[in-house]
Amino acid sequence: MPIPLVNSIAAWFLKKRFHQIELFLKYPNEVQQELLLNLIETAKDTKIGKKYDFNSIKNYKTFSERLPISTYEDYQDVIERARQGEQNIFWPSPIKWFAKSSGTTSSKSKFIPVSIESLEDCHYAASKDLLCMYLNNNENSQLFTGKSLRLGGSKELYKENGTVFGDLSAILIDNMPLWAEFSSTPSNRVSLMNDWETKMQAIVDETILENVTSLAGVPSWMLVLLNNVLETTGKQNILEVWPNLEVYFHGGVSFTPYADQYKNLFPSKSFRYYEIYNASEGFFAIQDSNNSKELLLMLDYGIFYEFIPMETYNTPEEKIIPLSEVQLRKNYAVVITTNAGLWRYKIGDTVRFTSISPYRIKVSGRTKHHINVFGEELIIENAEEALKKVCKRTRAEIVDYTAAPIFMEGKEKGAHEWIIEFKKQPEDINYFNELLDNALKALNSDYEAKRYNNITLNRPKINIARYNLFHDWLKRKDKLGGQHKIPRLSNSREYIDELLELNIS
Numbered sequence: 001m002p003i004p005l006v007n008s009i010a011a012w013f014l015k016k017r018f019h020q021i022e023l024f025l026k027y028p029n030e031v032q033q034e035l036l037l038n039l040i041e042t043a044k045d046t047k048i049g050k051k052y053d054f055n056s057i058k059n060y061k062t063f064s065e066r067l068p069i070s071t072y073e074d075y076q077d078v079i080e081r082a083r084q085g086e087q088n089i090f091w092p093s094p095i096k097w098f099a100k101s102s103g104t105t106s107s108k109s110k111f112i113p114v115s116i117e118s119l120e121d122c123h124y125a126a127s128k129d130l131l132c133m134y135l136n137n138n139e140n141s142q143l144f145t146g147k148s149l150r151l152g153g154s155k156e157l158y159k160e161n162g163t164v165f166g167d168l169s170a171i172l173i174d175n176m177p178l179w180a181e182f183s184s185t186p187s188n189r190v191s192l193m194n195d196w197e198t199k200m201q202a203i204v205d206e207t208i209l210e211n212v213t214s215l216a217g218v219p220s221w222m223l224v225l226l227n228n229v230l231e232t233t234g235k236q237n238i239l240e241v242w243p244n245l246e247v248y249f250h251g252g253v254s255f256t257p258y259a260d261q262y263k264n265l266f267p268s269k270s271f272r273y274y275e276i277y278n279a280s281e282g283f284f285a286i287q288d289s290n291n292s293k294e295l296l297l298m299l300d301y302g303i304f305y306e307f308i309p310m311e312t313y314n315t316p317e318e319k320i321i322p323l324s325e326v327q328l329r330k331n332y333a334v335v336i337t338t339n340a341g342l343w344r345y346k347i348g349d350t351v352r353f354t355s356i357s358p359y360r361i362k363v364s365g366r367t368k369h370h371i372n373v374f375g376e377e378l379i380i381e382n383a384e385e386a387l388k389k390v391c392k393r394t395r396a397e398i399v400d401y402t403a404a405p406i407f408m409e410g411k412e413k414g415a416h417e418w419i420i421e422f423k424k425q426p427e428d429i430n431y432f433n434e435l436l437d438n439a440l441k442a443l444n445s446d447y448e449a450k451r452y453n454n455i456t457l458n459r460p461k462i463n464i465a466r467y468n469l470f471h472d473w474l475k476r477k478d479k480l481g482g483q484h485k486i487p488r489l490s491n492s493r494e495y496i497d498e499l500l501e502l503n504i505s
Contacts (some may be wrong), residue, residue, distance in 0.1 A: 017132055024299040025358045033060060036304040039337060048078075048090045048343060060322055064306075068343050069320060069335060071223070072110050079111055085161045091341030092114050095173075098167035099280035101297040111165055112280040118340040122301040123172055126276070126283035129298065133288045134274060135249060143213050147185040148443035151203070151217030151225055157192070158422035166190040168280045178371070185210050196480035200225055206230050207505055218252035219262075220400065220486070224471075226265055238265045253485050256384040257398050260391065261423065272320040277363055281347050282338055283360055294360040301321075302339030306331035310350060313367060320344075326353050331379070333367050364433055369489045371403040374414050374456045376447040378440070378490050400470040401488050404496040406461065415458040419499050420466035433462050469503055476502070 024031040025459055030175050040063065044054040057063050064150025078089050079098070087094050090113070097114040164171070173191050174186075175350060186206040203225060215222060223495035226238055248262070248271075255262075263275070277285040277295050282303050285295035297305070305323050312318045320335060324409060334349050347353040349370060353362040364381035372378070383403065388494075391398060399421040406415040418436075426432040437459055441448040450456040474480050487495050 013419065017129065018136075018319065020300060021129075028299055028359055029322075031299050032323055035300065035302065036060060036063065036337065039302070039339060040165060042109060042357055043091060043337075043341065046088050046092055047226060048341070057493050058371070062206055064320065064322075064344075065314075067310075067344050069346060070342075074341070075345070078210050079113060081165050082113060083111060083161065083165070084323055085163060089341070090343065093117060093340070095341070096163055097171050098165040099165060099171060100165050101168070105410050108156075110280070112168075113340045113342070114168070114171060114280075115340040117130040117302055118282060118338060120169075121339060122283050122303065123168075123278070124177070125301060126278065126286065126298065130249060130274065130276060130286050133286060134249075134272070137288075137290050138246075141246065143246065144183070146211035147183055148214040148215035148216055149186070149207055149210075149212045150184050150191065151215070151222050152191055185212065194232065200228055201232075204228050207217070208233055208241060210242075211244055214247045214249065215245070216249040217251050218485075219258045220253055223261060223265075224249070224251070230265075237267050239271075241267060246270070247272040247274055249274045249276060251278055254384045256382065256388050257391075257401075258418060259388065261397055277361075278345060279349070281336060281342060281345065282340075282424060284334075284336075294354045296362055297323075297359040298324055299359070304337040304345065306335040306337075307351075308335060308346075310367075318385060322338055323359065326359075330365050352381075364491075369487055371379060371405055371489050371491060372402065372452050373407065373491055376444070376450045376457065377417070378444060378489060382440060382447070383404050383445045383489060384438055386443055389439050390432060390435040393429075394432050395424070396422055396426040397424040399423050399449050400465075401490055402486055402490070402495055402499065403460075404493045406458075406488045407493075413454060413456060413458045415461055417461045417463070417493075417496060419463040419465050419469075419496055419503065425464065429462060429464065433460055436462070463500060464501065465499070466503055469499060473502055 002064045020024065023374070023399070040049075040054045040057050043049045049055075052066050057066065070409040073128075075090075082089055082095050093115050095113045095115055097119070099114050101110045101112055131143070131274070133145065150173070151170075152167060152173060157164050157166035157170050157174055166174075170192055173188055183266075186203045190199065190202045190206055193202060197343075208229060217225075220314070225443055229238065229241055230236070230397050233241050239245060245266070248330070255273070272290060275287045275295060276283070283298070283301060284303065285297045288296040299305075306320050307323070307326055308318060308320055310333060313333050326332060329352060331350050331352050332349050334351055336347055338345070350364045350367055352364045354360050354362055362381070380503050385400070386400060402420060402421040403416050403418040406417050408414045437451065441451055447457075451459075470486055471480070490496070
């Protein structure tokens with residue numbers, strides 16, 4: 001099909017969809033309230049609907065007073081019943097798919113329910129919206145002249161008791177519409193390969209001769225793939241391999257630590273980066289303009305949003321608020337109610353609102369991935385912004401990192417201990433450490449206060465990781481793959497002690 005015709009068809013879909021988007025841009029809170037009541041009405045005859053008498057809930061106030069906030073642990077038993085084939089527990093339509101997710105690198109797996117509604121009206125709808133927004137902002141795009149290289153998880157789909165579980169990416173690939181399959185690479189056979197290391201080379205071998213025009217995947221794992229592409233082809237940068245490549249759609253982890261490395265891979269000022277915010281539980285937000293660092297919160301994907309101000313999170317004063325009450329520049333834990341039957345569910349992410357008309361956000365971290373042992377409230381957003389500044393100053397490049405507290409012992413003060421794997425090491429690690437410490441002080445007043453005159457915290461300690469340390473650590477835990485993430489910050493020393501031991505073994 002000629003590209004002008006394809007773009008015309010896309011423009012028609014875009015125009016139609018923009019009318020719906022304009023509705024939630026203009027009336028966001030009304031759209032959210034109506035969506036909530038529709039979810040309640042739909043699920044009123046489920047077991048959870050009868051337990052909480054959904055039939056009598058007519059507004060948000062009653063909903064928030066009657067239903068408790070939940071975590072995966074609260075859902076685990078009913079999800080297991082659903083996996084055994086029991087239906088109509090928390091959602092009326094049959095739940096056939098379960099997205100297997102660790103969320104962190106802990107050994108415990110989560111099985112997130114995926115309904116036909118969440119598949120069609122959330123995940124696939126978001127994919128179409130992402131393309132529409134990109135094409136609207138780039139009218140001369142040649143996206144459809146080639147294929148999208150998708151990098152998903154490494155797990156196959158497994159069937160038990162008539163239900164199916166696997167990585168969300170595997171579920172999406174297995175059920176994707178024909179038009180999406182024809183425009184994607186690698187093949188489903190390679191995409192769903194189980195062994196991650198074998199799969200990476202198979203992707204390289206299958207795609208290097210394709211006309212790839214876009215990439216989609218997690219930045220850390222995509223970087224591994226692209227470096228393998230250069231090693232296999234002997235080229236200097238990725239645009240020499242795929243000259244028509246024009247955009248990278250990324251999400252899953254922060255792009256900040258990898259930005260400079262990607263600029264080297266794509267030495268073109270016209271190359272685009274588009275961020276998305278999705279998870280096994282749903283697709284939440286999309287970058288809707290070129291060169292933006294803000295994500296538009298999508299309010300009509302069958303997800304109702306609530307938020308917990310982080311200053312009250314997990315305290316007796318914990319407060320849960322609807323979207324209409326959020327404020328700018330405050331950190332919130334995200335709570336969702338979905339069209340797959342998750343009710344007032346804490347997903348573990350934190351966001352910060354950069355705009356409330358329309359509602360735009362930045363993902364600031366994870367509720368469990370921060371360091372607050374000494375009252376320093378260090379979050380991932382602080383850490384990655386500081387590392388970006390220091391790497392630019394010292395011309396260093398980072399592959400992966402994690403940090404944890406050094407606890408006080410006797411008269412010995414506390415500190416933060418880092419282990420960093422560099423692609424390009426700084427010439428002077430002590431200078432790098434000094435700059436990192438100062439950057440964190442500039443970004444976080446609580447950290448600065450605890451570091452003042454070494455009152456509570458000593459200067460950070462930095463360990464240089466050997467080559468492939470984090471890869472080997474994930475491999476040892478059978479966690480290689482696109483949906484597994486390194487825990488960047490932790491209040492415990494569990495991860496860093498394992499890594500330090502492996503670093504010298």
